[in-house]
Amino acid sequence: MSYLIQVYGETEGNKEAEERFEHVGNGDYSLSFLSLNSAQRHANKHVRSVLFANRGLSMEFAVEAKNVVKDFGEIRALDGPSFNVRQGEIYGLIGPNGAGKTTALRVTSTLLLPTSGTVKVFGRDVVDEALEVRRLISYLPEEAGAYKNLSGHEYLEFMTKFTTRNKENLKETVAIAAKISGLEERLRDKVKTYSKGMKRRLLVARALMTKPKLAVLDEPTSGLDVLHSVHVRRIIKQYVEKQGVTVFLSSHNMLEVEHLCDRVALINKGKIVAEDSPAALKKKANVSNLEEVFAKVVGLV
Amino acid sequence: MFRGLSNVIIKEVKELIRDPKILLGIILVPALMFPIMGLAVQTAMQTAEESMRSISIAVMNLDNGPVAENLTNFLTTLNVKIVEVNNLNFSEAVSYVQQSNLTGLVVIPFGFSYNITEGLKTELNVYTVFRGGGIAESTSSSTISVLLKTFEEGLVFQKVHEKFPEEDPETILNPIGMVERTIIKGNSVNIHPSALFGAMISQSLGMPIGIMMLLIFAMQLAATSVASEKEEKTLETLLTLPISRFTILAGKMTGSIIVAVVGAVAYILGAIYYMSSFMGMMPAEIGVDLAAIGLAPTPISLLLLGASLFMSLISALALAISLSVFAEDVRGAQSLVGPLTMLFVFPMLFTMLTDIHALPFPLMIVLLAIPFTHPMLASNVAFTGDYLTAVIGIVYMAVFTIIVLYIAARIFGTEKILTAKLKFGKLRLRKRQKDQT
Numbered sequence A: 001m002s003y004l005i006q007v008y009g010e011t012e013g014n015k016e017a018e019e020r021f022e023h024v025g026n027g028d029y030s031l032s033f034l035s036l037n038s039a040q041r042h043a044n045k046h047v048r049s050v051l052f053a054n055r056g057l058s059m060e061f062a063v064e065a066k067n068v069v070k071d072f073g074e075i076r077a078l079d080g081p082s083f084n085v086r087q088g089e090i091y092g093l094i095g096p097n098g099a100g101k102t103t104a105l106r107v108t109s110t111l112l113l114p115t116s117g118t119v120k121v122f123g124r125d126v127v128d129e130a131l132e133v134r135r136l137i138s139y140l141p142e143e144a145g146a147y148k149n150l151s152g153h154e155y156l157e158f159m160t161k162f163t164t165r166n167k168e169n170l171k172e173t174v175a176i177a178a179k180i181s182g183l184e185e186r187l188r189d190k191v192k193t194y195s196k197g198m199k200r201r202l203l204v205a206r207a208l209m210t211k212p213k214l215a216v217l218d219e220p221t222s223g224l225d226v227l228h229s230v231h232v233r234r235i236i237k238q239y240v241e242k243q244g245v246t247v248f249l250s251s252h253n254m255l256e257v258e259h260l261c262d263r264v265a266l267i268n269k270g271k272i273v274a275e276d277s278p279a280a281l282k283k284k285a286n287v288s289n290l291e292e293v294f295a296k297v298v299g300l301v
Numbered sequence B: 001m002f003r004g005l006s007n008v009i010i011k012e013v014k015e016l017i018r019d020p021k022i023l024l025g026i027i028l029v030p031a032l033m034f035p036i037m038g039l040a041v042q043t044a045m046q047t048a049e050e051s052m053r054s055i056s057i058a059v060m061n062l063d064n065g066p067v068a069e070n071l072t073n074f075l076t077t078l079n080v081k082i083v084e085v086n087n088l089n090f091s092e093a094v095s096y097v098q099q100s101n102l103t104g105l106v107v108i109p110f111g112f113s114y115n116i117t118e119g120l121k122t123e124l125n126v127y128t129v130f131r132g133g134g135i136a137e138s139t140s141s142s143t144i145s146v147l148l149k150t151f152e153e154g155l156v157f158q159k160v161h162e163k164f165p166e167e168d169p170e171t172i173l174n175p176i177g178m179v180e181r182t183i184i185k186g187n188s189v190n191i192h193p194s195a196l197f198g199a200m201i202s203q204s205l206g207m208p209i210g211i212m213m214l215l216i217f218a219m220q221l222a223a224t225s226v227a228s229e230k231e232e233k234t235l236e237t238l239l240t241l242p243i244s245r246f247t248i249l250a251g252k253m254t255g256s257i258i259v260a261v262v263g264a265v266a267y268i269l270g271a272i273y274y275m276s277s278f279m280g281m282m283p284a285e286i287g288v289d290l291a292a293i294g295l296a297p298t299p300i301s302l303l304l305l306g307a308s309l310f311m312s313l314i315s316a317l318a319l320a321i322s323l324s325v326f327a328e329d330v331r332g333a334q335s336l337v338g339p340l341t342m343l344f345v346f347p348m349l350f351t352m353l354t355d356i357h358a359l360p361f362p363l364m365i366v367l368l369a370i371p372f373t374h375p376m377l378a379s380n381v382a383f384t385g386d387y388l389t390a391v392i393g394i395v396y397m398a399v400f401t402i403i404v405l406y407i408a409a410r411i412f413g414t415e416k417i418l419t420a421k422l423k424f425g426k427l428r429l430r431k432r433q434k435d436q437t
Ligand SMILES: Nc1ncnc2c1ncn2[C@@H]1O[C@H](COP(=O)(O)OP(=O)(O)OP(=O)(O)O)[C@@H](O)[C@H]1O
Pocket: A072, A075, A076, A077, A095, A096, A097, A098, A099, A100, A101, A102, A103, A104, A142, B418, B419
């Protein structure tokens, strides 16, 4: 239990979350302790808009996708969806296997070139201004590893050096990542000695540590145990609330999406079939959770 | 453009050098292979020398004349241990020699002394035991025949002296004294050609082999460094970092070159150690001062070699990287790059063994078309003085390098690096599907 408190000990004055945390049992996905009250949310939105004004980025959308098509030979992975990710929100893509979630995130991260249509990140085109886009984002792949012959610490340093040259900043950023990952002493060991979940935590930490303007996270909690999933979700929320990070993520876990995302898009066979806040989606479909919304929209029931 | 390059290079070097397979295969084994080989050869040589000093042979003397006695005395004074086997018949003698570890059996036939004194041709039968054919064995068997030849020469001198007491037998036997010298770059130089070739062997053999090893190491490393990004699933993250794709490419190439140079230096140091273990046994005349006769590399020839080598490294790496992008994992990449080593082995063999320009025309064209022939030719410039060939080679290399570098940059710059796969299997599948419909 001492481990738990160490990892989650920082609820930073959020009494509600602290109290609710006590009630999160093993395997309980409710995560309700993460939901802040509406006044708090409002205040945070204000903080975010100030942060963005200071960064000199006043484009309306963090991601602006228009009729994106992506073909892999004869397979059409994305069939012309358009969507916008607003600044300072957590936007989730959900859908079945092979729906095109990863493809959409990869196109946004400049890894794949759209066959047609455009994607802009803070107003910059992912094809024509790829390098500028890469300076704004950090991408967490769905299935990723770290350099196995480097230590976790060396890996984080390597990643940090692309964003800062200042020694102090470097130390600070790595320390932040150490905290996010919760790996502590194990950061000194080579990555090849890590378990799958430990590697994932290292990668999540590296994606968030530099406080990117846009974090593109492909199934951020895949492979993590319940407690670490809770921890990672909490961190994501915190970064959005306090650091002005915008998050564009994909997930299979409807409950996770429901509690984490400000807005979600349901994607099926490369097309967006519904898009709204989780509450509005539920209301429209007149069901009690997103899973059912999804089943209804895709036509499974 | 190159922001973050040093960071990428450091990471590449760390990843490569800490990989146990690479550490073992590219640095430790080459460094140790030669010294161990050298040690083995040295030990063999020493045994050979020792066995030369203590040769023991069986002698079956069927003649018992004075010349036969002279012969056995001559051998004894030269420290050959002689075992008389006159009391055995031939087949008994043969099996005795085999069993008692003697080097061989000399049979002096009946009438040996008579024939020699009467000026008739005679015979001597020498049997050497074959026990496995090591270096030591062949030296000791050749020692027997050398000793017998020396004895024969003595007889000849004696005969000549008897016939022509007034004259020097040496002049009669060797009336022409041959003085051999070498012409280098249009000047005659007071050095025996074979001594010169001996001295040049490190350059004409060592350089092409060294260049080949360096290129092969570097290619394997570069292929590994790209493919392991795929295998370990680090590539996607790397490609979304705020650095240009060309920086990633350049970082991978530089990292591979650094580790390959370490490997090649280890290899060359090992080779030098190996060579020097022979030097002690070679005749002293081999210590030819190359600088004094104008064969030491000039700054220009070094510059040409350096340029040629640099470009072949870059193009070999770009080639290896472009190919390895099509592989799924490190193994796949190495087997894709493996056949490329032919591009070094053939030029190396031909430059080592012959003058490429003297080959049949089609073969020469094929070899000259292989870009990697040119650095090996450039390594000869120091003693051919043919700068033009080197410069043409460099221009050709430069064109080739730019092309492959462009291809590699294209592959890195687009999504191909992620999506490229060799699709043999898939193509076949599709064909089959088409056939069915
Ligand atoms: N490199 C590729 N080559 C060929 N087809 C691909 C490639 N990547 C994805 N696809 C295809 O594109 C479609 C969408 O795949 P994508 O990975 O985006 O799905 P996903 O929604 O992320 O699924 P999952 O939930 O399983 O992660 C699939 O049909 C897949 O087969």
